[in-house]
Amino acid sequence: MMPQAQLQTVGASAPAVPEQPCAGGEACELRVDGLRKSFGKNRAVLQGVSFAVHRREAVALIGSNGAGKSTALRCALRLVEPDAGSLTLFDEDITSAKARRLRHIRAEVGFVFQKHNLVPRVSALTNVIHGNLGRAGGIRGWSQAFAPSHLRERAMACLERVGLADQARKRADQLSGGQSQRVAIARALMQDPKMIVADEPVASLDPVAGQEVMDLFHQLTREEGITLLFTSHNVQQALDYSDRVLALKQGAIVLDQRSANLSAADLGKHYG
Numbered sequence: 001m002m003p004q005a006q007l008q009t010v011g012a013s014a015p016a017v018p019e020q021p022c023a024g025g026e027a028c029e030l031r032v033d034g035l036r037k038s039f040g041k042n043r044a045v046l047q048g049v050s051f052a053v054h055r056r057e058a059v060a061l062i063g064s065n066g067a068g069k070s071t072a073l074r075c076a077l078r079l080v081e082p083d084a085g086s087l088t089l090f091d092e093d094i095t096s097a098k099a100r101r102l103r104h105i106r107a108e109v110g111f112v113f114q115k116h117n118l119v120p121r122v123s124a125l126t127n128v129i130h131g132n133l134g135r136a137g138g139i140r141g142w143s144q145a146f147a148p149s150h151l152r153e154r155a156m157a158c159l160e161r162v163g164l165a166d167q168a169r170k171r172a173d174q175l176s177g178g179q180s181q182r183v184a185i186a187r188a189l190m191q192d193p194k195m196i197v198a199d200e201p202v203a204s205l206d207p208v209a210g211q212e213v214m215d216l217f218h219q220l221t222r223e224e225g226i227t228l229l230f231t232s233h234n235v236q237q238a239l240d241y242s243d244r245v246l247a248l249k250q251g252a253i254v255l256d257q258r259s260a261n262l263s264a265a266d267l268g269k270h271y272g
């Protein structure tokens with residue numbers, strides 16, 4: 001279990017984001033207030049979503065299929081533009097930040113998705129080196145085969161951190177699902193992120209590989225102080241690997257509580 005951060009419990013119904021500073025005096029890495037999003041003429045997917053993720057905290061976002069979890073993550077970081085709401089990332093208001101500034105701030109967020117999105121025909125090492133592109137602003141003057149030696153060394157160090165240094169030269173499409181996801185985490189680490197945002201990172205893995213990946217996240221948050229926001233359909237996993245759980249239902253946050261105060265049965269209700 002993760003060590004529990006000293007946080008204020010917000011209550012089970014219609015929680016509001018606490019006023020600055022974040023609850024318990026903790027600094028916020030991400031603060032989302034009144035987020036709204038609709039796609040075309042469809043029903044509103046997000047209907048005023050508000051939450052905060054505190055520094056060094058691991059937060060799980062749960063909710064049934066179509067509840068809006070992925071949309072909430074994407075809108076919170078403006079990977080998808082929200083229709084309304086205010087957003088603060090690393091103490092900077094990004095609600096209407098210009099693209100270049102937004103990219104700069106967002107470079108400190110590492111993303112890990114269910115589908116790891118590795119480039120299949122190149123090595124694990126090259127895929128990890130690509131993780132630096134966000135910070136470097138693109139491949140300026142070097143091809144992936146001739147990345148500067150300091151980047152290759154850093155990428156090897158990231159692979160070592162996820163236990164895959166011995167697979168560095170293997171092509172990505174020859175790795176197992178669990179290995180691929182760990183390479184995706186190494187790629188995120190290449191950015192030296194303050195926060196990792198992971199959308200169903202273990203949904204396509206078998207239970208053993210899934211636990212290995214979650215254990216790795218746990219290690220990164222506990223030992224390296226990286227903040228984690230992840231989505232999951234596995235309520236036990238959400239409890240075991242988070243300090244706090246948010247539940248989303250029909251585009252609204254219906255629960256925001258410390259994991260220590262919750263049981264799997266409590267969370268199961270949100271899948272009813």
Ligand SMILES: Nc1ncnc2c1ncn2[C@@H]1O[C@H](COP(=O)(O)OP(=O)(O)OP(=O)(O)O)[C@@H](O)[C@H]1O
Binds near residue numbers: 042070
């Ligand atoms: N780009 C898009 N265009 C149109 N509709 C979208 C788009 N992205 C998401 N939606 C719709 O928004 C709703 C919420 O989707 P979202 O993927 O955020 O839910 P989720 O909670 O992550 O679901 P799941 O657990 O199945 O991944 C769904 O009805 C989905 O069809």
